[in-house]
Amino acid sequence: MEYIVEMLNIRKEFPGVVACDDITLQLKKGEIHALLGENGAGKSTLMNILFGLYQPDRGKILVRGQEINISNPNIANDLGIGMVHQHFKLVHNFTVTENIILGYETTKGLVVDIKTASEKIRLLSEQYGLNVDPEAIISNVSVGMQQRVEILKMLYRDAEVLIFDEPTAVLTPQEIEELMKIMKNLIQEGKSIILITHKLKEIKAIADRCTVIRRGQLIGTVNVKDTSQEKMAEMMVGRKVSFRVAKERKEPGSLVLNIKNISVKNPIGVLALKNFSLEVRCGEIVGVAGVDGNGQAELVKALIGLVKVETGDIELKGKSLLNDSIRNRIDQGVAYIPEDRHAYGLILDYNLEENLVLKLYYQEPYSKKGILQKDIISEHGQRVIEHFDIRAGEGSTTIARALSGGNQQKVILGREIDRNPDLLIAVQPTRGLDVGAIEYIHKRLIEQRDKGKAVLLISLELDEILNLSDRIAVINNGELVGLVDGEMANENEIGLMMAGIKRGESDE
Amino acid sequence: MKAMNKKVYILSFVAVILGLIAGAFFMLVTNNNPLDGYYYLFRGGLMNIERFGNTLATATTLVFTGLSVAFAFRTGLFNIGASGQMLMGGLWATAIALTFQWPKPILLTVIIIGAALSGGLWGGISGWLKGRFNVNEVVSTIMLNWTAYWTIYYVIPKYFKGAFLETESRRIPQEASLRVEWLSSLFNGSYINLGFFLAIIVTIIIAFILNKTTLGYELKAVGFNRLAAEAAGINVQRNIMLSMMISGALAGLGGAVFYVGYASNMQIGVLPAQGFDGIAVSLLGANSPFGVFVAALFFGLLHSGKGFMSAMTSIPPEIADTIIATIIYFAATSILIEKLWDRFRRKGGRE
Ligand SMILES: Nc1ncnc2c1ncn2[C@@H]1O[C@H](COP(=O)(O)OP(=O)(O)O)[C@@H](O)[C@H]1O
Numbered sequence A: 001m002e003y004i005v006e007m008l009n010i011r012k013e014f015p016g017v018v019a020c021d022d023i024t025l026q027l028k029k030g031e032i033h034a035l036l037g038e039n040g041a042g043k044s045t046l047m048n049i050l051f052g053l054y055q056p057d058r059g060k061i062l063v064r065g066q067e068i069n070i071s072n073p074n075i076a077n078d079l080g081i082g083m084v085h086q087h088f089k090l091v092h093n094f095t096v097t098e099n100i101i102l103g104y105e106t107t108k109g110l111v112v113d114i115k116t117a118s119e120k121i122r123l124l125s126e127q128y129g130l131n132v133d134p135e136a137i138i139s140n141v142s143v144g145m146q147q148r149v150e151i152l153k154m155l156y157r158d159a160e161v162l163i164f165d166e167p168t169a170v171l172t173p174q175e176i177e178e179l180m181k182i183m184k185n186l187i188q189e190g191k192s193i194i195l196i197t198h199k200l201k202e203i204k205a206i207a208d209r210c211t212v213i214r215r216g217q218l219i220g221t222v223n224v225k226d227t228s229q230e231k232m233a234e235m236m237v238g239r240k241v242s243f244r245v246a247k248e249r250k251e252p253g254s255l256v257l258n259i260k261n262i263s264v265k266n267p268i269g270v271l272a273l274k275n276f277s278l279e280v281r282c283g284e285i286v287g288v289a290g291v292d293g294n295g296q297a298e299l300v301k302a303l304i305g306l307v308k309v310e311t312g313d314i315e316l317k318g319k320s321l322l323n324d325s326i327r328n329r330i331d332q333g334v335a336y337i338p339e340d341r342h343a344y345g346l347i348l349d350y351n352l353e354e355n356l357v358l359k360l361y362y363q364e365p366y367s368k369k370g371i372l373q374k375d376i377i378s379e380h381g382q383r384v385i386e387h388f389d390i391r392a393g394e395g396s397t398t399i400a401r402a403l404s405g406g407n408q409q410k411v412i413l414g415r416e417i418d419r420n421p422d423l424l425i426a427v428q429p430t431r432g433l434d435v436g437a438i439e440y441i442h443k444r445l446i447e448q449r450d451k452g453k454a455v456l457l458i459s460l461e462l463d464e465i466l467n468l469s470d471r472i473a474v475i476n477n478g479e480l481v482g483l484v485d486g487e488m489a490n491e492n493e494i495g496l497m498m499a500g501i502k503r504g505e506s507d508e
Numbered sequence B: 001m002k003a004m005n006k007k008v009y010i011l012s013f014v015a016v017i018l019g020l021i022a023g024a025f026f027m028l029v030t031n032n033n034p035l036d037g038y039y040y041l042f043r044g045g046l047m048n049i050e051r052f053g054n055t056l057a058t059a060t061t062l063v064f065t066g067l068s069v070a071f072a073f074r075t076g077l078f079n080i081g082a083s084g085q086m087l088m089g090g091l092w093a094t095a096i097a098l099t100f101q102w103p104k105p106i107l108l109t110v111i112i113i114g115a116a117l118s119g120g121l122w123g124g125i126s127g128w129l130k131g132r133f134n135v136n137e138v139v140s141t142i143m144l145n146w147t148a149y150w151t152i153y154y155v156i157p158k159y160f161k162g163a164f165l166e167t168e169s170r171r172i173p174q175e176a177s178l179r180v181e182w183l184s185s186l187f188n189g190s191y192i193n194l195g196f197f198l199a200i201i202v203t204i205i206i207a208f209i210l211n212k213t214t215l216g217y218e219l220k221a222v223g224f225n226r227l228a229a230e231a232a233g234i235n236v237q238r239n240i241m242l243s244m245m246i247s248g249a250l251a252g253l254g255g256a257v258f259y260v261g262y263a264s265n266m267q268i269g270v271l272p273a274q275g276f277d278g279i280a281v282s283l284l285g286a287n288s289p290f291g292v293f294v295a296a297l298f299f300g301l302l303h304s305g306k307g308f309m310s311a312m313t314s315i316p317p318e319i320a321d322t323i324i325a326t327i328i329y330f331a332a333t334s335i336l337i338e339k340l341w342d343r344f345r346r347k348g349g350r351e
C-alpha cells in the first residue's frame, strides 16, 4: 500500500465559485507533500474536506486504501488525520495541557486526569523536540510556541497524517527553520505531512513532492527534486514571473523623513516605541523588519498623525510634523498604504472614483465652494484606473467592495502615488496578494524610489524587505536593533536581530 | 450604485406588502373582512380633498423626523432623540408665536430658523458628547428626550399657560400659524399648512447636501468607515457633531411644523410619537431623502385613514398601528429578506 491518503477527483462548489474542480492529491506514507497555489486557489478548502469540515460534491477519499466518508472532524481524528489551521484554535487563558486535552479528556472517576495528560504531553514534546512547557498559559507564549502546541494537539490524538495550513506565515525566519526541523522529525517517526504554502523556497527546502492548483484546477504534481522555483511559480500563476525586482544601485539624495528619538504609547498606555530614530532620503527604500507587534503599528500611526508622540520629533523635509493634523501631513506630501486596506485604506461602500479622491475631494478642481465636481472626479477616476491597470467590472463607478484584493490594493496605490508624494509609507503592501499582484506592487514601489521619492517599507515578509530595501532597519520590542545595508543583508542575520540579538559591529 | 438602490426600494416595497398581508391576517382573526378594512383605511386618507390634505399634513412632520433619523444614519449614528429635538423646536416656535406680533413673513421666518437652531442645539449636545467623550448617542439622545420633556413640563404652564387648562399652552394665533387661509380653503379646511412646502424644499436640500457636497461626502465617509475617513484626514469628531446638529435641526423643524402648523397649541406630558416613527420612516425610505419623503406619505396615509376605518367597520384603529409595526419589522429585517431574495434569484437563474 503506497498511499496513506488519496483524494480522487474532488469537486467542491460554494455559491458562485468552484473552489475545487476535479482535484486529485495522493499522499505517500512518510512524505512531505506540498500543496501550492495562490490565494483563493482552493487549498484550504481541499484540506478542510479531508479534515471533515466540508463535504465534497463529487469525488472520493481513500484512507489506507479504503474508501471513507469523512462527514465530520471526529471521523478524521479517528482516522489519524490532524490539522493545524491557518488561524490557531487555542483558548488563550488556558494552559498548554488544558488546550491540548480539550474535547479529548481522559477522566479518573469524575475528574479530568490532568496529571497523566501533562506527563504524556511532556514525553511527546521531548520525543519530537518541541520544547513545550505543558503548564504554560497560552497567552504568555510566542506564536511559534502556540503553533507547536497545535502540533502537540495532533500528536496527542495519535494523528499520522498532519496537515499544516500556511504554517510559516506567522513565524520569524528562525522559527521557520525550527518548524522545518520539527517536520523532519515527524517524518522520521513515521508521520506523513501535507504542507500548504505559497512560499516556494520552503517547498524546495523540505518537501518531497508538490501538487499545484490554480483557481480550483489541478495543474499537476511534481517531484520537488526535479523542478525549480521558477517552474513551480509558473505552474502556480500560469505565466512567467520574476522574483527579484530589477533595481539599480543609486546614491540617495536629500533627507526627506527624519525620525528623531520618538517614543509612542500603545492603546493600553504602554510605551511600544522607545527612542526610535530613522532617516529616509530621496531615492531610497528603507525597510523596517520585525516580528509583528514590536512597535511597527505605533511607528506608522505616529508618522500619519493618528497618535501623539510622547517625546522626540518627526521632521519632513526639515520641518517638524508633530503639530500638524493628519490632513496637513497629507497635504505636505505624506502618502500611506495601510496594512489593513479594508479598515484604513478604502471606503468599501464608495465607488472607485469616490475612493480615488478621498485625499483630494476638498481641493479644486475636485470641488468648488463645497460642491463636488462630479465630472472632474469621474474623469480623474477613469484616468487613474487606466494608469494603474485596475480591473473593475463597471469602471470608475464600481463599488470598491466588489473588487479583488489585488485590485483594491491597486486603487490605494494609485490614489497615493498619483498625488506625487515626497514620502510613501507602505505597510505590508502585498499582504494576502497573489504573486502577480505582488510583482506589480513591488515594481511600482521601486519606480517611486527611482523617481527620487523616499519610501518607508514596513513589512513582516522578510523576503519583501530583502528584495526591495536599500537599507534595512530592524525593530524589536519597540527599539531599533540595528541598520543593515540592503545589498549585504542576509536573512539569518536579520532574523537574529528580529529576535532582539544585537550585532557587535555594523558593516556599512 | 443604481442597481443597489433599486434593490433597496424593492425590499421596502416587499416590506410594505408583507406588512399589509400581516394586517389582513389580523383583520381576519378578529372576524373582519380585510378588503373592507383596507378599502376604508385608504378611503379615509384619500376620499376627498380635505382628507387628502390631512394625509399630507400628517406626513409633513414625519418627513422631517424621517430625514432627521436618516441623516444621522448616513453618518453611522442612531438618533433616537428626534422626539426631544422636536419638542425643543416646538417650544421655540410656540414661545415666539405667543410672544411677538410681527408681520407674518418675519414671524414665520424667525420661528422656522429658531426651531431649527433649537433642535440643532439639542442634537448637537449628543454629537459633542459622542465626539468628545465617546458617549453613546443612543443613551444621550434618550436622556435628552426626557430633559426636553420636563423642560416643556415646566416652561409651558409657567409662561404660556392657556386660560382654562394647566396642561397646554394658549392657542397659536392665526397670524403666527403655518396654516394659511388660501391653502386651507384650497383643501376644504384641512390641516395642511406651509410646512408641507417646507418639507419638499428641505428634502431637496438634504438630498443635495448628501449627494453633491464635500460635507455630504465627508459625512457618509465617516458613516461607512470611520477609520479610513480619519486616516484620510477627515475630522471625524467634527463630522459627528455636525451630523447630529443637522439631524437635530431637521427634527426641530418637525417640531415647528407640528406645533404651530398641524396642532394649534403645545401640550405638556407628551413625548411626540412622530420622533420615533421617524425611525420607521427612515428605515422604509432606505435612508435616502426621497425615499424618506415617499415613506412618510405612506405612513401619513395609514395614520390619517385609521380613524375612518375603525368608524366604518368594527376593526380597532390599533390594527393600523399593527400594520405599521409589522412594516417596520420587515423593513428592519430586510437583510434577511435580501438573503432569501438572492437565493431565490440564484435558484431561478440556475434552473
Ligand atoms: N465557506 C466558504 N463559502 C464560500 N466561499 C468560500 C468558502 N471558503 C472558501 N471559499 C471560496 O473558495 C475559494 C477558495 O478558497 P480557499 O480554499 O480558502 O483558498 P486558499 O486556501 O487556496 O487561499 C475562494 O474563492 C474563496 O472565496
Ligand SMILES: [Mg+2]
Pocket (backbone or CB within 6 Å): A043, A044, A045, A086
Ligand atoms: Mg487558505
